[in-house]
Amino acid sequence: MRIGLLGTGPWAQMVHAPVLSGHDGLDFVGVWGRRPAAAKELADRHGTRAYDDVDALLGEVDAVAVALPPAVQADLAARAARAECHLLLDKPLAPTVAEGRAVAEAARRSGVASVVFFTTRFQTEPEAWIDEQAASDGWFVGRAQWLGAVFTSADSPFAASPWRREKGALWDVGPHALSVLLPVLGDVTGVPAAAYGPKDTVHAVLDHASGASSTLALSLTAPPAAAGATVELRGASGVTSLPESSEGAQPAFARAADALLTAARTGRPHACDAAFGLRVTEILASVQDVLDRSAD
Numbered sequence: 503m504r505i506g507l508l509g510t511g512p513w514a515q516m517v518h519a520p521v522l523s524g525h526d527g528l529d530f531v532g533v534w535g536r537r538p539a540a541a542k543e544l545a546d547r548h549g550t551r552a553y554d555d556v557d558a559l560l561g562e563v564d565a566v567a568v569a570l571p572p573a574v575q576a577d578l579a580a581r582a583a584r585a586e587c588h589l590l591l592d593k594p595l596a597p598t599v600a601e602g603r604a605v606a607e608a609a610r611r612s613g614v615a616s617v618v619f620f621t622t623r624f625q626t627e628p629e630a631w632i633d634e635q636a637a638s639d640g641w642f643v644g645r646a647q648w649l650g651a652v653f654t655s656a657d658s659p660f661a662a663s664p665w666r667r668e669k670g671a672l673w674d675v676g677p678h679a680l681s682v683l684l685p686v687l688g689d690v691t692g693v694p695a696a697a698y699g700p701k702d703t704v705h706a707v708l709d710h711a712s713g714a715s716s717t718l719a720l721s722l723t724a725p726p727a728a729a730g731a732t733v734e735l736r737g738a739s740g741v742t743s744l745p746e747s748s749e750g751a752q753p754a755f756a757r758a759a760d761a762l763l764t765a766a767r768t769g770r771p772h773a774c775d776a777a778f779g780l781r782v783t784e785i786l787a788s789v790q791d792v793l794d795r796s797a798d
Contacts, residue, residue: 503528503588503763506559508578509569510535510544512659513592518569521755523548527763534559536574560585565615565762568592571665572673576601579776583608588766589616590759593677594786595779597669602783606776615765617758617772618779620681622731624754624761625747628682632744635686640738644687644716646679647732649724653702670702671720672793673786675731679718680782681774682733682744688712690785696792706789718789 505528507518514535522530532551535541545552553559556578560566565588568575576596579589589609595618596602609616622628635641652658652666652674660666666674684690688711696706701723708716714737733744747754758774765772 503565503766504531504563505529505565505567506531506563507533507567507569508556510537510540511569514569515544516659517751517755518567519544519548521752521759522567523550525756525759528759531563532559560587563587565590572597573601573665576605579605580608583612583614586612586614588614588762589776590762591616591618591776591779593618593620593779594673595776595783597673599784599787602780606780609776615762616776617762617765618774618776619755619758620678620774621751621754622678623681623774624757625749627745627747632682632685635735635742638739641687641712641714641735642737643714644683645734646683646716647719648675648679649719649729650675650722651724651726651729652722654723655726666722670704671722672704672789674722676718676720676786677782678731679720680785683716685773686735687714687716689781693788693792696789697796698793704793
C-alpha cells in the first residue's frame with residue numbers, strides 16, 4: 503500500500519515516519535507539512551519525497567497517516583477520504599462533533615478504510631486485557647485516571663502544542679481513557695457530572711449502556727512524579743486493572759498500520775475506525791458541555 507504522511511511535528515518524527523518507512527507492507531511515498539522546510543527535512547531523513555501540494559500527494563497514494571492538530575486533521579482527513587485514500591488517523595478525530603461527523607461520513611461515502619490510533623488499543627498486553635474484560639458481564643464501576651505531565655515536566659516534546667493548551671486534558675488524554683472503557687462497559691448514555699480540578703484537570707462521571715458507571719480523572723498538568731495511567735474495573739468477577747505495556751508507541755503504531763491494511767483488504771471495519779472516533783468525540787463534547795454549564 504502506497505502511503506503518505508501529513509504532518510511533521512514531534513509525533514510524526516518520533517512515531518509515524520520511522521514506522522511508515524520500516525513497515526514491510528507499506529511504500530512510504532512522501533511527506534506533506536504546513537512547514538515545507540520541516541517536511542523536506544523529515545522526508546530526507548527517511549529517504550522519501552517532500553510535497554508542497556497536499557493534493558499532489560493525495561493523488562499518488564492509497565492511504566495517508568495523519569499527525570496534525572485535530573482541527574487540521576479533520577479537514578484534511580475528509581479531503582483525503584474524498585480522494586479515496588484510506589485513513590490512519592490520530593486522536594481526537596476532530597475538535598467538534600460536526601467536523602468529526604464530516605470525516606466519518608466522507609470515509610463512509612468513499613468506502614475507504616479508517617483506523618484511529620488510540621495507542622493503548624494497539625499495545626499487546628492492554629489489548630488482550632480489554633478483550634478479556636469485554637467478554638465478561640457484571641461490571642459495576644470503572645475508574646480511569648490518565649494523568650500527564652506535558653506542561654509540568656521540563657522535557658515534554660508536546661509542551662509547545664497550542665491545541666493541547668487550548669483544549670486541555672479532556673481532549674488529549676480523554677480519548678485514551680474512553681477507548682479502554684467503552685469496549686468493556688458499553689456506550690456512554692449520560693454524563694451526570696463533570697468538574698474541573700487543579701489547572702487543566704477534569705473529573706467526570708459517566709453512565710454506560712451496560713448499567714455500569716465510570717469516573718474519569720484527566721490531566722496534562724500533574725506533577726511528574728504523579729503522572730501515569732490507571733484503569734480499574736470492579737464487578738461480579740472481582741477487581742482487575744489495566745496492565746502496563748512493555749512496548750512503546752512505535753510497535754503500537756505498526757499494529758495500527760497492520761489493522762488499516764487488513765480493513766482495506768477485507769472491507770471489514772476496524773473497531774477503532776472513524777465512526778468510533780466520532781463517538782468518542784461526541785462523548786468528549788458532552789463532557790465539555792457539562793463543564794461549560796457548571797462554569798456559567
